[in-house]
Amino acid sequence: MRSRSLEVWKLGRVNYLEALKLQEKLASDRKAHKISDTLLSLQHPPTYTLGKRKTEHNLLVQISELEKMGAELHYTQRGGDITYHGPHQAILYPIISLRSVGLGARAYVENLELTMIEFASLYGVKAFPGKKGETGVWVQDRKIGAIGVRISSGITSHGLAFNIDPDLNYFKHIVPCGIADKEVTSLRRETGTVLPSEEVIHEQLISCFAKVFGFTSLVWKENASILSDNEKS
Amino acid sequence: MALRMWASSTANALRISVASKTNLSSSYSLSRCFSSVLDGLKYATSHEWVKHEGSVATVGITDHAQDHLGEVVFVDLPETGTSVTQGKGFGAVESVKATSDVNSPISGEIVEVNSKLSEAPGLINNSPFDEGWIIKVKPSNASELDSLMGPKEYTKFCEEEDAAH
Secondary structure, three states: OOOOEEEEEEEEEOOHHHHHHHHHHHHHHHHOOOOOOEEEEEEOOOEEEEOOOOOHHHEOOOHHHHHHOOOEEEEOOOOOOOEEEOOOEEEEEEEOEHHHHOOOHHHHHHHHHHHHHHHHHOOOOOOEEOOOOOOOEEEOOEEEEEEEEEEEOOEEEEEEEEEOOOOHHHHHHEOHHHOOOOEEOOHHHHOOOOOOOHHHHHHHHHHHHHHHHOOOEEEEEOOOOHHHHHHHO | OHHHHHHHHHHHHHHHHHHHOOOHHHHHHHHOOOOOOOOOOEEOOOOEEEEEEOOEEEEEEOHHHHHHHOOEEEEEOOOOOOEEOEOOEEEEEEEOOEEEEEEEOOOEEEEEEOOHHHHOOOHHHHOOOOOOOOEEEEEOOHHHHHHOEOHHHHHHHHHHHHHOO
């Protein structure tokens, strides 16, 4: 098996728009072969995002109320319906060339599902891919992980969001991913064991990602100046 | 044509197997053998096709592309009258799983968009080379077509891409 290297950026908590700008820049650099396949690992402050279909009807509160809750709303170019991001939810944004990993769009997303399923199994939680028309990863009929992906000239952006222990009340204001009558859950809620630190959890999720996608070497970037460097350039 | 029908019925069967999640890797390896490629069209590396007839070039995504994307649920169409540039995105196709930008294989002005796709995005899956066309373009530089792949080259390109898996 050929050695494949993945650059992993651990960014901590990042504002949604900043992360979006960073992804756009990296995707364009990846397309121009300036960088190798890259994985962003981060969390967002409370943010609701809509996909390309702009399904605002699945937002159940007035936009003015979102501000009062301290949450932002953003429109994005990813696939999928409305979703929530916030503290204690692990996010992976892979900026990878599908051609280099030899995957089509569907197989790519199935690998993202598998990443979260493998990760949940580390904690004895049995998760499954959504049924037809239901994206993300589920524990019985409770959603634990969401997926929203954009592919541009074969380069991926956006990605997956896995609920470690977010404030689940935020999900009450939306119909998550457009599927009504379904609950949202978290690793904390589904597992009886005590969870390690979120840093450890993020690393485990990254390891599952690398394993599922066949990346054999990881190059870690743990530099808080990445974002500010990006803004300057 | 028979092969084409077989191809689409295989694709349907695969979609069912994917939905039940029995064995993802084997369904994927099967699917690579059965996408069809039409003669008389030109192909881009980002998996769009273009058919140049008279003063108009019709553009869509290939069977290979739709198969890798899965069931299309939404097509983000551009406006008639806007211009497109070779290799640059003009719209997007969203499947149950992912949104993929669609690049134009040729530069020019959009003279027609397939508005049927708003109501029936699945035409992209069922008829990628015919009823699932996306835009018609009046090319500004027809010689751009020479930089695209022919059917044989494109078939080989897809095989190599899948083999990289």
